[in-house]
Amino acid sequence: MKQTLLAINIAAAFFLPNAASAQAKDLKIAMLLPTSAVFALYGEAIMEGFNLALEEAGGQAAGRKVVLLSEDNKEDPKTSLSLVRKYVKDDNVDFVVGPIASHVVAAIRDDIHRSKTFLIVPNAGNNEVTGKTCSPYIIRTSFSNWQINYPMGLYAAETLGKSALTVGSNYDAGREMAGAFAQGFQEKGGKPPVEEWPALGTSDFAPTITNVRSKTTNLETLWFFIPGTGGPRFVNQVQQSGLRSGKTKVTGPVFMADEMFWGAMGDSALGVLGSGHYVASIDTARNNAFQLAFRKKYNKVAHVIHVQGYDTAKLILASVEAMKGNLTDKVAVREALTSVQIDSPRGRVSIDARTGNVVQNVYITEVVKKADGSMAHKVLKTYEQVRDPGQGCAL
Amino acid sequence: MNIIAEQILNALQMGVLLFLISSGLSLIFGLMHVVNLAHGALYMAGAYFALTAARLTDSFFLALVLAPLVTAVLGAILERLLLRRTYGQGMHPQVLLTFGLVFCFDELVRILWSSQIQIIELPPSLAGTLSIGDIQVPTYRAFVVVVGVFVVGALLLLFNRTHLGAQVRGSVDDREMAAALGIDVKLLFTFMFSLGAALAGLGGALAVPLFTAYPGMGSEILISALVVVVVGGMGSLVGSLLASLLVSFAIVFGQVVLAEFATAMIYVVLILFMLFRPQGLMGVARPT
Numbered sequence: 001m002k003q004t005l006l007a008i009n010i011a012a013a014f015f016l017p018n019a020a021s022a023q024a025k026d027l028k029i030a031m032l033l034p035t036s037a038v039f040a041l042y043g044e045a046i047m048e049g050f051n052l053a054l055e056e057a058g059g060q061a062a063g064r065k066v067v068l069l070s071e072d073n074k075e076d077p078k079t080s081l082s083l084v085r086k087y088v089k090d091d092n093v094d095f096v097v098g099p100i101a102s103h104v105v106a107a108i109r110d111d112i113h114r115s116k117t118f119l120i121v122p123n124a125g126n127n128e129v130t131g132k133t134c135s136p137y138i139i140r141t142s143f144s145n146w147q148i149n150y151p152m153g154l155y156a157a158e159t160l161g162k163s164a165l166t167v168g169s170n171y172d173a174g175r176e177m178a179g180a181f182a183q184g185f186q187e188k189g190g191k192p193p194v195e196e197w198p199a200l201g202t203s204d205f206a207p208t209i210t211n212v213r214s215k216t217t218n219l220e221t222l223w224f225f226i227p228g229t230g231g232p233r234f235v236n237q238v239q240q241s242g243l244r245s246g247k248t249k250v251t252g253p254v255f256m257a258d259e260m261f262w263g264a265m266g267d268s269a270l271g272v273l274g275s276g277h278y279v280a281s282i283d284t285a286r287n288n289a290f291q292l293a294f295r296k297k298y299n300k301v302a303h304v305i306h307v308q309g310y311d312t313a314k315l316i317l318a319s320v321e322a323m324k325g326n327l328t329d330k331v332a333v334r335e336a337l338t339s340v341q342i343d344s345p346r347g348r349v350s351i352d353a354r355t356g357n358v359v360q361n362v363y364i365t366e367v368v369k370k371a372d373g374s375m376a377h378k379v380l381k382t383y384e385q386v387r388d389p390g391q392g393c394a395l
Numbered sequence: 396m397n398i399i400a401e402q403i404l405n406a407l408q409m410g411v412l413l414f415l416i417s418s419g420l421s422l423i424f425g426l427m428h429v430v431n432l433a434h435g436a437l438y439m440a441g442a443y444f445a446l447t448a449a450r451l452t453d454s455f456f457l458a459l460v461l462a463p464l465v466t467a468v469l470g471a472i473l474e475r476l477l478l479r480r481t482y483g484q485g486m487h488p489q490v491l492l493t494f495g496l497v498f499c500f501d502e503l504v505r506i507l508w509s510s511q512i513q514i515i516e517l518p519p520s521l522a523g524t525l526s527i528g529d530i531q532v533p534t535y536r537a538f539v540v541v542v543g544v545f546v547v548g549a550l551l552l553l554f555n556r557t558h559l560g561a562q563v564r565g566s567v568d569d570r571e572m573a574a575a576l577g578i579d580v581k582l583l584f585t586f587m588f589s590l591g592a593a594l595a596g597l598g599g600a601l602a603v604p605l606f607t608a609y610p611g612m613g614s615e616i617l618i619s620a621l622v623v624v625v626v627g628g629m630g631s632l633v634g635s636l637l638a639s640l641l642v643s644f645a646i647v648f649g650q651v652v653l654a655e656f657a658t659a660m661i662y663v664v665l666i667l668f669m670l671f672r673p674q675g676l677m678g679v680a681r682p683t
Contacts, residue, residue, distance in 0.1 A: 037611065038611065040510060041510050041511070044510075170654070170655045196654070197654050197655060198650065198654060198657070199650075199654065199655055199656065199657045199658040199659075200658070201658050202650075202657065202658060203606050203615065204405075204409055204605070204606075204646075206405040206408070206409065206536070206647075207402060207405050207646075207647045207650035207651060207657075208650065208654075210398060210401045210402050210405055211398075211650070211651065213398075213401070213531075214397075214398040214401075229512050229606075229607055229609050229612075232512055232514070232607050233605070233606055233607055236514065236604065236605070236607070237533075237605065240517075240522070240524075240533040240534075240535055240536070240604075240605075241524065241531065241533050242523070242524040242531050242533070260511070261512060263511050263512065263513050263514070264511070264512035264513055264514045264607045264609075265514065266514060266516045267516065
């Protein structure tokens, strides 16, 4: 009996294809994203963009098949940390993609750095990610809070007027974004903006709006950043309060009034100015082709978060191709990541070799209504290749 | 001075909206002693029913009438099928059940209406501002106050001046005796729960143009509503109204004085009451 079994096994070994040696090792990418609670929308959007790029590349790079590992990180620091440890130690992933929020990056940063695992951040915008806590293993393909708000300050002081008021949610991202706006604003001769800092999680902005009314009579620019559901709420309540009846322009980073929130704002969104790195209305052949492909796969319009996911995949795939699939030399991988060209729907995009942050165009846009009644963005001005200075980065 | 007056008006309308949202919970928690953590979920259900009703009928006012009615029916079904089994078993089964309902509702909403944040556009009659003296008040907020005052009046009338109200109060005080007198306590409780659900639904529907509709909106207001019911005194509608106003004034003037901590003010009020007057504003001090 035993001898027959042995004979069969030897025969099988000769005749059955040996899968392990015939193909290259799988390219393992861990997706550290949320599928539940507040940030689920963002996690979902990153995955959709990412998957589209994977599909376009045939699910492989340099002959290595892409395998995605994903588990709901709930956008929670503790959960994310244990997931990262598992991915690094047990699964030996080649890349980690994520997270959405900056406070989660802060939680996993040291483990990522120590384990020399490449983290590609597709969203979290806090300046420190590629600033004070930068690392050779951290690359960001989305934006930095400074990068997308500084140009709006320049634009507002040059075009709208020298007086402004900023309403920022009182937490680190709010302070960074408002600070960047104020910096650009004053550089072009604007007066130091009056500041309002409503607490994070405020749902009724009536007291804030009353404060705004009391502090300025001749307001030219009202800049605001309130994350998540608060943004559309604020715009609606401002609209209802009659504050916009004068020549006050409402402005903010582009996600305050973009495709994701139009359903929540209706006509209140019209005339809101935004500064950001992507809008669906960018009229280039590349973007139009991308929107078409996205619509064909998902039957909806792609917005900035989708593009961030898409470009992240493109960056990883291009770098792996450049390294011919061999990722053992970490220094060379870093060099590949910061030197490959990505054909992005947002325009020309590259990764800063020092800080690891994306270098990209920032567009000043206005929400308008098209002839057919649908909403779109009109690009008013483009600030080319804005580079975050990476303040505090020791690299 | 105008600014102070405007902030006072802000606090008043915030208080009335908070009362509207909490009145359903006050009814159920306070009068029936049922821990209904699903109150937030019913509020959310009302918001989404209003969303759909507004889309189907193209009328915001019609949506405001339909949403609470549908939510009331939903409440009745929940009470009959699920909640009834937990009566007399203490708090834990009720907490578990209603908390579980919150999760179910959140996912159902995500599946049926998507996770996108949505809104109802106000009809032109409600979209502008009113001038009260020198102050600009958004017309919609004034409308909410009017609805709130009307609801307060109707509820007080119902419970203090009608036969039905007397039956409810009797059943809450002494269930066995009321049943012995021929009052159908079971039906009454279903009615009460539906009424509470309708009020939650109305609150949700009214909140959509101000705060938008999104999955998870229920959990946000649940805490505020619970605080109001506890601070106001369990079982007292007038207490809930006063507590809503108190909390709103604390939040609004917190925003003016200490903007960074404004959202914590509601908890400061709660803690102060727990320390110094645990029975709430209008509650009766119970011997332990």
